[in-house]
Amino acid sequence: MQIENLIIGAGPGGLACAKVLAEHAKNTLVLERKSGIGAKVCAGGITWSGLISRVPKTLAEQAFCKQVIQTPFQNITIEEKTPIIATVNRKKLGQMMATQAREAGAAIRTDAIVRKIDTNSVIVQDKKTKKTETITFTNLIGADGSSSLVRRHLGLKNENSGIGINYFVAGKCSKMEWHLNNKLFANGYAWIFPHAETISIGAYAPKKSMNPGDLKKALLLWAEKQGYSLHKEQARAEYINFDFQGWNFGKTFLVGDAAGLASGLTGEGIYPAIISGEQVARTIIDPNHSSKVMDQLVQKHTKHSKMVELSGKNGILNAILAELVTLALRSGILNFKKLEMAI
Secondary structure (H helix, E strand, O other), X not given: OEEEEEEEOOOHHXXXXXXXXXXXXXXXXXXXXXXXXXXXXXXXXXXXXXXXXXXXXXXXXXEEOEEEEEOOOOEEEEEOOOOOEEEEOHHHHHHHHHHHHHHHOOEEEOOEEEEEEOOOEEEEEEOOOOOEEEEEEEEEEEOOOOOOHHHHHOOOOOOOEEEEEEEEEEOOOOOOEEEOOHHHHOOOEEEEEEOOOEEEEEEEEEOOOOOHHHHHHHHHHHHHHOOOOOOOOOOEEEEEEOOOOOOEEOOEEEOHHHHOOOOOXXXXXXXXXXXXXXXXXXXXXXXXXXXXXXXXXXHHHHHHHHHHHHHOOOHHHHHHHHHHHHHHHHHOOOOHHHHOOOO
């Protein structure tokens, strides 16, 4: 089989890329190793600035004009007239984006496991039938997450990553909360994100600062004090790649987590995935397409990465920075939007 544009991974980045390519009559195939599209270990939070421009507001399960931020010495509430962050259902988001890509003319194949990548071809195995086939391509787009096969094919290592551990529990609550506590979460944080009928409770920390086992123990201890007993709930974990080393490699491209464009500071991944997916598509369509949008996204990412590096130097420095940032947010010196990946 021969295809012009082969996208590996049917997450937000891959589907955004497929939609734009197909809208411009570019022959496009998306391969997804899972049986279904959309479901992923994710808190489901997306900044409102990014949501308005990229995702229909009807997908928002809840939207929040207030954000609660707690540190060992401060407990503040930030409020704006318009929502700051919304929560979305990743499965619904994925299915909506898949529908849009298909309607534009892209083909999507699930249960497709990529076994080998060569210069201009891949060997793919159908998970159900076990049959293999070779697919040749002109352009290869890696949208296959933090453990990207395409990234490895390019010879790129992944030394800067974080770990997110998430629980979804049945129930409702009205406050979206961020908890910064160096003793529990190093230079990461814990969260409480309300959805429609469930609550996402989890924690994130850079891998260099904390190992997954210690992060889970800290999360369980902290959640118990917040009134949530998670010991009998199912934990889900996901690595977050923020080791960005480029996105355009000639005829091979990387988007989203595969490119390392997730934020190492906030863990944001949906927005940079969608933006980078669209920009890769536009670059394929027109090699002279301006890189301004990607440059802005990379600049934001670089700032976040520098903050992670600085806050990870030692515990005392991290604690001081957390208190200073929270104080700046409370006093209005710093706007919450300045901490977002949205451009």
